[in-house]
Amino acid sequence: MIPESDDLILVTGGNGFIGSHVVQRFLERGNRVRVVDIVAQSSLDLQPCPRLEVHVGDLCQKPVCSKAVEGVHTICHFAANMGGMGVIHRENEFRIYVQNHTMTLNLLAAASGAGVKQFLFASSACVYPQSLQQATDTDVSLRETDVWINPPPRPQGLYGLEKLSTEMLLAQHQCAMDIRIARFHNVYGPGGAWNNGREKAPAAMLRKATACRMLERAASFIEIWGDGKQRRSFLWIADCVDAVILLLDSSCVEPVNIGSAQSITIKKLADVALISAGVDPTRVDFRYETNRINLVGVESRNSNDEFAKRVLNWEPRTPLDVGMTRTAEWIERQMVKHLHTCDTEAGQTRASFLAECLTSKIINLGTDAPAFAILLPEGCTYFVLMGDDVILEDENWMLRFHVAFANIANNQGVPLGFGCVAFTDRTFEGMPTFPIIHRLHMDIFGGIVVPDDFVNQDGDPYLFQLYRRWGCSMMIEPRIRNLIGGSDDARYEKIHAPDWTFKTLHDGVSVADKWLREKGSSVEQKLTLDIIIPSYRVQLEFLRPILRLQASPTCSVSTIIIIDDPHSPIVAKLEKEYARRPDVRIRVNKQNMGASFSRNRGLAEATAKWVLFLDDDVRVEPDLLVEAENAIRSYPEAAGFVGVSWFPPADAIFTAAIHLSGATWFWNVAEKLSADLPWGVTANLIARRDLKDDIKFDLGFPKTGGGEDIDFCRKKRDASLAAGNQGFFPAPKVRITHPWWSGGKRSYWRFYMWGQGDGGLIRRYPELTYMDFPNSAELILGCVILSVMGVIVGLTGRSWGLYFLGLKCAFAVFSANIVHDVYRHLWRDKERTRFFETDLTGLRWLAAVLESTLVRMASEGGRIVGILKRQEISLLGKRFDWFAGTMEGAIKEEMMNSFQRVCLCLFILAFL
Known part of the structure; x- marks a missing residue:
């Protein structure tokens, strides 16, 4: 079954063609989705969504798979090295087999260990025996059970064999996971490959037809691999996604064909493509590339959908001409975008691009793959590790780095070569990528550049931070540009070294410090x-x-x-x-x-x-x-230090009231207490x-x-x-001035929200709490309950006395709190009001005292609301000790104030 919206769905290959459309459907349904793909950009340009997380990584790496499946309920495994016959041919098929099977094995192992509940595998029509697909003049309707006709199975090439092997492997995991297998038959639509050699027949024909129209009279032919008599069926992407959703939501554990039962010859497909692109097929010549007979695949194939209709109640709904027209519109938009850049790209014009679009490519994965090199020749003085995708933008950079190391030695008093100097990376400015180290580093660390903790990330900052301890790290002007990666996604999964800034860094610093001591250096960290x-x-x-x-x-x-x-x-x-x-x-x-x-x-x-x-x-x-x-x-050896945070002079009634309410008492606690401070503001x-x-x-x-x-x-x-x-120790000389919030404009919301938050401390620190008399918020809560009960009684036709009693009690609570604060600030604790700077006097000072009650009551109100929201009713009446037991008498004074307010409230109520 499809998981609930809170459950996480992993879509491997989720930035690819089918995967991206499935991700889009999941998001529309409200599901949480994690995408893992070797490319960073979705083919559909999906908008950022809080329910979508995207990770770039190679599933052939086990750590990538382990990270990908964390917290996942369902896996939809679409990731594969795949494409049309321009990719899946004899030169590539073993490489493809190894990559695809490695991905699946790694993912399945990780899923088993992570407790994944459901696993959908994207299989292929290539699993069917080639012997059934040789007829040239009739449709070959393939049923799911045809895989096992005339055993042993003989799927189409190693690509098909890998898919079939995985189906059999997954069958052994049905006790541990809910397995779903979809055998896709030639899916097409927007978002698929169309010009990189991996496109399939519909996209290839539409690209050629569109190029033919754009070239007008300059081209009047369409290239077809083979004789054009091959028969295929093609499935519109939205129909495909419908089937995937239905399959996930079904109880079917057997492989299911997801394809169309309506076949068409490749020649006829070319006619449909021309019409969809706005070209008259009768005005176009067809060039049959019969010398590429090994690249045309089987002679005839279409999907038998009877089983899918029976178990999923699904069948394709979109006619081929409709889907082709929609796809043609999308491909034309992609071509127009590319044409806008043609005249600015070296070596390519509009005409040359469109001419290239008239033919299909053959991809050789062995020769077309990126190459990497790491050179560590013996006898070198300096070492730098670079990828094959960087550009050095300045000349004489080697001399500049040599001078930089000399300057470090002179300025810091360390041996020549002790340090790390980094390029200025224009793609990740400020980050010490591509650092250069001296061979002295190899001597210090026994020939090791960075510890084994590092896989492909964090080694650069580790080296920089290692030598920072002696002021021997620096970044200099020579610039470098990283074509792929930098602060953006790379071509691989970025695997960070967890917690390297603690023990790993500490151990490295210890080794370097010991080496300096042994060499008689007196430089200190x-x-x-x-x-x-x-x-x-x-x-x-x-x-x-x-x-x-x-x-x-x-x-x-x-x-x-x-x-x-x-x-x-x-x-x-x-x-x-x-x-x-x-x-x-x-x-x-x-x-x-x-x-x-x-x-x-x-x-x-x-x-x-x-x-x-x-x-x-x-x-x-x-x-x-x-x-x-x-x-x-x-x-x-301290845990930390609390600095002093001052406020500007409290020259307004509201800002003075904030001080008087006690909300800012701890902001300059470093000037008030001498040791073991309970806490400090951040x-x-x-x-x-x-x-x-x-x-x-x-x-x-x-x-x-x-x-x-x-x-x-x-x-x-x-x-x-x-x-x-x-x-924590006080640091009274570490001083800042904090402005009044919102320029000192009157607002009680901040203190109300602070109260909601700090009320959560009561449950977290029961050892630092105590029982107290009801505060203003708790009393008001009682008044509200009393008034509500009074309304209920009054509406029944009885007396409204209980309702008015509640109102009287509320008035008494407010009055008692105001009177008590006037008593405290104007008489009992008058000396305490001198701790902040203000020029208020007379009635304005009295107004500040009165308003301080409202600030304090807003905070107490927020605290009670927070307790009620967290359903911590049992904590009503309990208080957190702000001084954590460090100040004698603090709790007694708070309880005394609460007791006096309650008594004053009862006294006022007696006269109402």
């Missing part, structure tokens, strides 16, 4: 710090000063900016200014994911020992990096990164924020203490 900035607004007036910060000579700093608005028009400007810097990495989320997700992505990108989280709208002090280094060197927070604790920001908190910073700090602190290190 630099402190490494990565700044992580999630940014939705991409405000350059704030980002530029951060990127201009200067570190000390003993500190190496990189900045990672995660853009959370992929449609921001400012991204291009930011990249233009800073993308070329090797110490700046700009990454763009595919969609808005929130600050926590962006910080996690930044952590995944980070390679330094320490990370500094900054908000994207803060103003930094010029000495921020120097003071951060000082703090870290003072307590090198607007200015330093955390240790080299301890592999797998701690990330919990995405269970709201994207708008609230509680995730506390949760992160508590987990970091616990992991640090468990490793024998220390907790």
Whole structure:
């Protein structure tokens, strides 16, 4: 059965012809789809969709298959090295057999291990015996059971043998998986190959016919391989997809023909193609290439659809002429697109392109495949690994790299050759791709360039980050251009080395450091710090000063900016200014994911020992990096450091009310507490990164924020203490200024949402919670319940007293909270109000005190709403200890305030 919409469907070859149409149908049905293909672009140009994920990779590689099947319910296996007879011929068939069978074996093994429930295999009409398909003047209607006529089976070539072998192999897995086998017969339509030598007869004929019309009188012939008497049936792609969906939704475990029962000669197909392209067949000569008789396939074949009609209630509905006309329109659009580029491409004009379209190609996979080379000659001083698709754009680049290594040795006091120098990659600016290393590296690491952890990714940044520890990594001007790959999809599955920035990098640094010590070098490692900035607004007036910060000579700093608005028009400007810097990495989320997700992505990108989280709208002090280094060197075993986040003067009633509500108390906690801080806000927070604790920001908190910073700090602190290190320390000299949100405009929504989020801490940290008297939100909730009950009673004709009691209670709650805050801020705790800068006096100060109640109650309201949304009713009345037990008397004071408000509420209610 087709899985539910939440179940994941894997479509291998999902960017190919049939696969892309099936993917499109799944998406229309609301399914979640993962595509794995060796090409990056779908033949249908599918629009980005949150239910669609696309991975580029070669299924002949087992790790690609293992990754592809993770979490998958159903596999539709369309991936294959295939095409028309221009590809599937004697010179290629063994190579095709090996590739296709390897893909299937790898995928089936991975699927079995991952618990995949359903597996659909795209088989072929080539499984049928050639002996049945030799008649030249009659239709040969092939039934599913004809495979086994006159055993042993003799399918058409090794391509057909591989398909049949896989069918038999899958039959052995029917106990473990729900197997479906579709035998496709000559499917055609938009999105298929049409000009690369892999096209089948319908597309080839339509391309030739269209070219014939475009050339007008310059061409009046159509090429046909063979004598044109071969008979075939052809199936429209939409009918094919209908059958695939029905097959998946059926209980049929036997192979099923998916094709048309109506056959036609190839000559007649050419006539239909000409008419579809707007050409009169009587005005065209036909050139029969009888010398290519080995490339025409069997003499006669069409599908017998009786079994499909019986078990699937399916049969083709689209006439050949209708489908051919639609396909002709699509092929003409592709040809027109190509013609627009012809005069700008060297060696090809409009006329030469159309002339090429009149004939079909023969593909030799052995000679036409890309070639790769890695040269590691003995006796070389420098080594660089390049693919066959790079272009070096500058002369004398070797001399420049030699000078760069000499400069590193002179400036850093290391032996000549100790370091890594990278090209400027124009296709992935700022990324140290194609680094050059000295033969000294081989001496240090025993002839190993990079550890075995690396497959085909991350080796370049590993080398760069390895030598960064001594300031011996640099990127210089000589430019290189990667024709395929870079930051985009490559021709292969990018297999990353998991967690190389921890133990792998640490071990490499240890080996290099030991070698330096043995050579008598006194050079010390630099402190490494990565700044992580999630940014939705991409405000350059704030980002530029951060990127201009200067570190000390003993500190190496990189900045990672995660853009959370992929449609921001400012991204291009930011990249233009800073993308070329090797110490700046700009990454763009595919969609808005929130600050926590962006910080996690930044952590995944980070390679330094320490990370500094900054908000994207803060103003930094010029000495921020120097003071951060000082703090870290003072307590090198700390879990992290909490910096000071100031706000501008609170000269408006609302901004003063925010301070008075207590919402900003922890923003400058580093100036208030001396050691073992319970947590800090991520607007200015330093955390240790080299301890592999797998701690990330919990995405269970709201994207708008609230509680995730506390949760992160508590987990970091616990992991640090468990490793024998220390907790968080204050860093009062690491200072930033955070602007008022929305310019100080009045809005309670932020504090309401913060409350929703931080209320989730109660369940996560029961050891840091306590019972309290009802707060304003809990009392209001009781009032609402009381009033609703009163309405119900009142509508029955009884007294409305209960309803009005609820209203009186609500009025008492608001009044009590306001009166109590006036009492606290104007008399009992008057001295505490001096912790922030403001010029408010008199009635404006009183108004700020009154409004602070509303801010606090909005936060408490959000907290209760969050508890109710999470169905944590039992947690009502419980509070999270913001100080995590570090401040004596904090809980007592909070409980005292709650008790006083409840008593005041009852007192006011008594007079109503």
